[in-house]
Amino acid sequence: MHRRLSRSTVPESTLLSVAPPTATGIVHLGLGNFHRAHQAVYTATAAAGESHPWGILGVASRSATTARAMSEQDLLYSVVTISPDDERVSVPAVHTGALVAAYDPGAVIGAIGDAGTRIVTITVSENGYHYSAETGSLDLDSDAIRHDLANPAQPLTTIGHIAYGLALRADTHGAPVTVVSCDNLLANGRRTERLVREFIGALPDARRDRTLEWLDARATFPNSMVDRIVPASTDDHRAAAERRLGVHDAATVVAEPFSAWVLEDSFLAGRPAWERAGAVFTDDVEPYEMMKLRLLNGTHSLIAYLGALDGRATIPDAVAQPYIANAASAVLRLDYLPTVKVPDSVDIDSYTRDLFGRWSNTALGHRTSQVGSDGSVKLGQRVPAPALHHLAGGDLPHHLALTVAAYLCCVAPPPGFDPGPHARAMVDPAARQLGELSANTTSIPRFVRSIFESGRLFPRELAAHEPFVDRVAALADLIVRHGPAQACADADRATRN
Incomplete structure (x- = not known):
């Protein structure tokens, strides 16, 4: 039996x-x-x-696996930072507890x-x-939100937990607090504040x-970008x-060597000196958010869908295929980059090279x-605004x-088309609904239009831009009939023409 990681066994x-x-x-x-x-x-x-008051109580949403493992190891765990040329291990001894929201x-x-809680951070x-993807407002008609509003002692959602926790502060001591979303949402702080306010409303x-x-008067929701x-x-x-x-x-x-965190410095009750660890504080996070959401995340999604359809298990395997790398470069440089205001501090050519290095x-x-x-x-955050920008021009x-098109072929393949094991392994909250719609629609164009x-x-x-909807359908049809490489070649020809 191997010794377990603990305070007494961890190498200092x-x-x-x-x-x-x-x-x-x-x-x-x-x-x-x-x-x-x-x-x-x-x-x-x-x-x-140094001693510090910034211990973190970690809250898992549903799964107890990580919380249980950490609790059995004095709340310790290791981070393996790995690249083809190097491998390092560190132990961030900063957690003071681990809960599972679904249980308590x-x-x-x-x-x-x-x-004593001065900051609430979120990665869900x-x-x-x-x-709602259409309005951006809290989906008050969802079963989970309805449940939370009817059961204030036992909410299911992150928004419900935050709203009732803030209401408790307002009802009792009134001490200030800052809520920081670290998820890939544009203007994530403003979005979180809006949703919490709509729930409380x-x-x-x-x-x-x-x-x-x-x-x-007593709560702030700064924007942030994490990478x-x-x-x-x-x-x-x-x-x-x-x-x-x-x-x-x-x-x-396990993680790559690269790491970035950009935040608005709007903390009412203090914060750790995160800048010592390389975090950047700025009055305008949006350019960094936009650059990351579109150039990195948007391109990453295309690589994943094409790679899965090509039978590639990993992102490095996918981007190693020349036609996928070319498609990734095209969507980044031609479709996303013209819609992004690049921060003055960023060399975009170096940034782009680094992205492909990270994906590889x-x-x-x-x-x-x-x-x-x-x-x-994810795609609702990444595709519509850039697409509308180009279509307007x-x-x-x-x-x-x-x-x-590649996304739809992965998660809602038409009858008779097998997208492969890696596409079938993708988890998506809309997969069942989309799959039923695909199975019951007589053609790919009608499915895409719906x-x-x-x-x-x-x-x-x-949807009002029919040429775009028709193009999605045509490319999906190419993937189904001839494979992702032919669809990429067609997109490349159309772009050059």
């Missing part, structure tokens, strides 16, 4: 912060790999060598409402915010008014951590099925159309 040389936190100052919602390889690392690094929602509300993916009158008045590729951990990654640590870690996280990191093994999951929520963005006209995935404004 691997600890990012030797002194344990003196208090819980941060509640983090979403105890997944990304948080543990990103915000937790920044917090531990910022406090290296009252404890989550109580933690957010506690006077785009799918965790329960907003649906509460009974007295609590609604008291909480909204308190929010105006680090963090794939799912494998047995090989866990073995690498064990070799370096000399002990077994059941909660290993064969040591990570980032899976196409992981990157391609939740596309019904009289241009047809062929590779944005290709992105949508998707756009429904307004569920993309704003109906995009």
